[in-house]
Amino acid sequence: MPLIFALALAAQMSPMTTPVQPLPKGTGLPPPATEEAQVMAPVTVLLNGIAARDAVAIGEALRPDASATIATEQAGASTITHKTRAELLARFTPGPERFQERLxxxxxxIDGDIAMVWGPYTFLIDGKVHHCGYDHFDLVRENGRWKIQNLTWSSRTTGCEG
Incomplete structure (x- = not known):
């Protein structure tokens, strides 16, 4: 009987642990040494290139045959535009306005040598919200390096947060 009492008392004193669920995807940037961070590296290069209005830097993040697709929503209508790599890079020329895209x-x-990055963004010009939507990046890994194969984004001017 004293043994049963001792075990019951010990069970009451030992801390109870509750299983912790993993964090859902999309709750923050991954640690630098992870494969996810390696996938994000060319996306970060691209976003920094946009901020610098530097087509050469943006081009470093892209595969030679990369492309872009834009779904624009304006006045209740939607248009889809497709851009080649050259047409995409031509959008980023030096100018007085400051661009910033917040992802x-x-x-x-990630699945082997293909990856996808998806998230909401807000695009600012001179610190003011210009448009927003969702970015979708398709990436491939070649020779150990991730590159963006395709960018797709939606663009709207309503419902954007600063």
Whole structure:
């Protein structure tokens, strides 16, 4: 009987642990040494290139045959535009305005040598919200380096947060 009492008392005194669920994808940037961070590296290069209005830097993040697709929503209508790599890079020329694209909490999925990054963004010009939407980056890994194969984004001017 004293043994049963001692075991019951010990069980009450030992801390109970609750299983912790893993964090859902898209809750923050991955640690630098992870494969997810390696996938994000060319996306970060691209975003920094946009901020610098530097087509050469943006081009470093892209595969030679990369392309872009834009789904624009304006006045209740939607248009889809497709751009070649050269047409995309031509959008980023030096100018007086300051560009900034904020990518919020991206989801990152990887399967072997293909990956996807998806997340909401807000695009600012001179610190003011210009448009927003979702970015979708398709990436491939060749020779150990991730490159962007395709960018797809939606663009709207309503419902954007600063």
């Amino acid at each position: 919020g909490d991206p989801a990152i999925e």
